[in-house]
Amino acid sequence: MTLTTRFAPSPTGYLHVGGARTALYSWLYAQKNGGDFILRIEDTDIERSTQASVDAIMDGMNWLDLPWTHGPYFQTQRFDRYKEVIEQLLASGNAYRCYSTAEEVDAMREEAKAKGEIEKYNGLWRERTDYPEDKPYAIRFKNPLDGDVVIKDMVKGDITISNEQLDDLIIARSDGTPTYNLTVVVDDWDMKVSHVVRGDDHISNTPKQINILIALGAAVPEYAHIPMILGDDGKRLSKRHGAVGVMQYRDDGYLPEALLNYLVRLGWSHGDKEIFSREEMIELFDLKDCNRAASGFNTDKLIWVNQHYMKTLDPAYVATHLAWHMAEQGINVENGPALEEIVKIQADRVKTLKEMAQISRYFYEDFTELDASAVKKHLRPVVKAPLLLVKEKLAALTDWSAAPIHAAINDTATELEVGMGKVGMPLRVAATGGGNSPSLDITLALLDQQKVLARIDQAIAVVDARIANS
Template sequence: MSLTTRFAPSPTGYLHVGGARTALYSWLYAQKNKGQFILRIEDTDIERSTQASVDAIMDGMNWLNLEWTQGPFFQTERFDRYKEVIAQLVESGHAYRCYSTAEEVEAMREEARAKGEKEKYNGYWRDRTDYPSDKPYVIRFKNPLDGDVVIHDVVKGDITISNEELDDLIIARSDGTPTYNLTVVVDDWDMEVTHVVRGDDHVSNTPKQINILAALGAEIPQYAHIPMILGDDGKRLSKRHGAVSVMQYRDDGYLPEALLNYLVRLGWSHGDQEIFSREEMIELFDLKDCNRAPSGFNTEKLIWVNQHYMKTLAPSYVAEHLAWHMAEQGINTETGPSLEAIVQVQADRVKTLKEMAEISRYFFEDFTEFDANALKKHLRPVAQQPLEVVKVKLAELTEWKAEAIHAAINATAEELSLGMGKVGMPLRVATTGAGNSPSLDITLELLPKEKVLARIDMALAAIAERVANS
């Protein structure tokens, strides 16, 4: 049998970081072992499941480039199969009708609590056959009354749970719809899943599922329960920690390679190595090397990884992702330098692609006013002469290249016996609208010569106005 893993999110919200890490680990393990990776949408919670959430899951998986080899399968399309298995369990004596009301079950739990016993359904209908004909009922799985369930967990090691601790869980509601622990068992069985990788909040479900699989005579998969992700404050990662949706990280300007690289290290390691290509992840990853302790999310570390990829991936590739952010910010890039050139000059100056787009607007759009602080500090009357002289020298250039531009700026400083900053900073503010930019000669090369000269004129007009108002 081929090794098969699966990722099985519920479409009741976005694809969050914890789910993305589970998907990544499942995908890597299948890739490493040349196996199958299934995407399954567990949408039986009809009231809370939405198409928007399905789309968000798909978008997240596609953006991360975690391609599935089978699926997506939807549980709502498999109800007939679940009913068939429920009937099989009833027929074989492994499940039974339970007519106890919710109030009666709660009374059973309260009675057990008062005695200091495990709070659970007491099995009142477990062996009865005097079924009433006019009352609704659920179907409960007949859990073994003694013995132990041993989970041979790839990450956590062997976990032993006594059957006395387990309830006769409901596998079909009174309206006939199947419950989670039944559907996941049938799906894993039918889809021949060999390795179940999921968060360790599912550990409590695993013994119940193993018992149902055993009752069906099905193969028991290997389980790997991954510890949870904690926020910077040591508490479980949630919305209060900021961006926990995968697509929010895209919106905030992270590259998919950066998020994947960060997530793979958030619970797994290979020596002290921090940066992994996709090929290295596949080659080196192993479930048995996952940490048993929870991992803490560190945004500063993610930023560092993102900066690494912005600077080292092919500029043409990074530019593809930058184009999305440019469009989101309403920046028309049809006129202006290539986005590949923008990446080359801006990548080591920013933390995210969103920031790169924000600070590159002046390459594509004219501005009507200067940054107030830069105007006050650098476009003073003393800057008038340097700007006038450098404008003449730039206008005379026959070749609009960084080397020639740099020479013109140098010549201006020498002619006026000024430091480079006395020429460069006013020129930078004049041509970009603010006080920060890449190397000035390269910045000007990426701008059309006519636009540079026009912006210097605008700066000179601003200085003249300042003089007039003083």
């Protein structure tokens, strides 16, 4: 049988980091074993499910490049199948009608609590057939009364739960809609899911689902329950920690490779290795090597990984992601250097692609104002002569590339008998509008020659104004 994993998010919000890690682990395990990876949208919570959330899940999966083999399947399109299985369980005596109201069930649980017993439905309608006329009913699964359920968990080891602890859970509500534990079982059965990888908050559901599978005569998949992710503060990761939605990380300037590499290490390790290519992840990953304890999210570590990938991936590829940020910030890159060249000179100077776009605007847009602090520090009256001379030498260049530009700047300093900083810093402020940039000769080479000369004139005008006001 083909090894099959699945990722089954509910479309009630964005694709969060914990979900993305589950999807990644499921995808990697299928890839490693030549298996199938299913995407299933569990949208039976009709009131909370939205198309926007479905789109957010798809966007996240596509941005992370985790392609599914089959799907996406939608549970709302499978109600007829769930109804068929519910009827099958009724016919086999493994389910029954329950006419107890919610208030009656609450009373049963309170009574059990008062006696120090397990708080659960007491099975009042489990064996009854004296069904009342025209009264709504739910359908409950007839859970075994004795024995144990053993979850052979690939991450946490064997987990044993006594059937006495389990309720006769509702598998169909009074309006006929199926419940989560029933739909999941039917889907995993029909889709031949062999390995269920999910968060350990689902452990309480697993024995119930195993008992339903056994009642149906279906194969029980292997389970791998992944521990939760904690925030920097040690508490469960949530909205208060900031960017927990996958697409927020794109918006904040992270590369998908960086987020994937970070997530794969957030609960799994291979020695001391920190950086993994996609191919290495597939080759080395194994569910059995996942940590049993919760993992703490560390934003500084993610930034480090992101910087690594910005500097080491093919600049042409990184440029495709930088283009999105340029457009997002309203920067038209048609009239300026190729973004690939920007990546080459800026990647080791920033933490994110968003920041890279922000500090590269001057390559594509003229500016009307120079940075005030840079002007105050570097465009003093004494720099007028260096600016006039370096402009003259730059204007004379017929080869507008880094080496001749560097020579022109150097010759200006030599001729005026001043340090390179007395020429380079005023020129940098003139050309970029501020006091920071990559190597000046390379920066100028990526700018249009006439644009640089015009910007030097603009800076000289600022110097003249300072002289006039002094």
